[in-house]
Amino acid sequence: xxxxxxLFLLVFTSITIFAQNNEKGIxxxxxxxxxxxxKWAQELVGVHYRFNKNFSLGFTSGVxxxxxxxxxIPLLIDARGYYPIENTKFTAMAVARGxxxxxxxxxxxxxxxxxxxPGIQYSITDKFAVQLLVGYEMIFNTEAGTDGNGVPIQAGxxxxx
Numbered sequence: 001x002x003x004x005x006x007l008f009l010l011v012f013t014s015i016t017i018f019a020q021n022n023e024k025g026i027x028x029x030x031x032x033x034x035x036x037x038x039k040w041a042q043e044l045v046g047v048h049y050r051f052n053k054n055f056s057l058g059f060t061s062g063v064x065x066x067x068x069x070x071x072x073i074p075l076l077i078d079a080r081g082y083y084p085i086e087n088t089k090f091t092a093m094a095v096a097r098g099x100x101x102x103x104x105x106x107x108x109x110x111x112x113x114x115x116x117x118p119g120i121q122y123s124i125t126d127k128f129a130v131q132l133l134v135g136y137e138m139i140f141n142t143e144a145g146t147d148g149n150g151v152p153i154q155a156g157x158x159x160x161x
Contacts, residue, residue, distance in 0.1 A: 024051065024052065025161055026048070026161045027159060027161065028048075028158070028161070029044070029047075029048070029060070029131070031062075031154040031156030032044075032156065033133075035150035037149060041064070042062065044060050044061070044062035047060075048078070048080060056082075057079055059076070059077060061073065062074060070104050071104045072103055073101065074100075075100050075101070076097040076115075077098060077099055078097040079095075090120060090122055091121040091122075092120060093119050093120065094118045095133060099112065111141045115137040116136050117134065119135075127161075128158070129160075131155070131156050132154070133153070134154075137149060137151075
């Protein structure tokens, strides 16, 4: 009986969260940045489905341009959490991305990794915002048995459709 009550509460809470759909729809992000330590310039484009004002899922790709070595194309799935700050145009946000990285000097998916990026978004209009993200990334090279980490900082724009 207790398990059924807990399950009902969990389902009810999930439905309540997803029923707050003030901002359902597609959004497009364009970000540029730099990752310290891994020394990659980053140019990224992401497309996301926003389930409500607090959560979206999507796909991000682009190019990572290292100071040395080959250009890398990230293929990442990401989840985003948003927390609008009342009575302001600011929204606190967090991005979690994970996926694989394709090296252009030899077409192999030999690495995978993840990024965690908390940040802030400022809405200029209802459909357009600017954002700043700073976080942590961890990259694992499965072929060489090495890994690396960095501190990315990204600035970008967000369009809501």
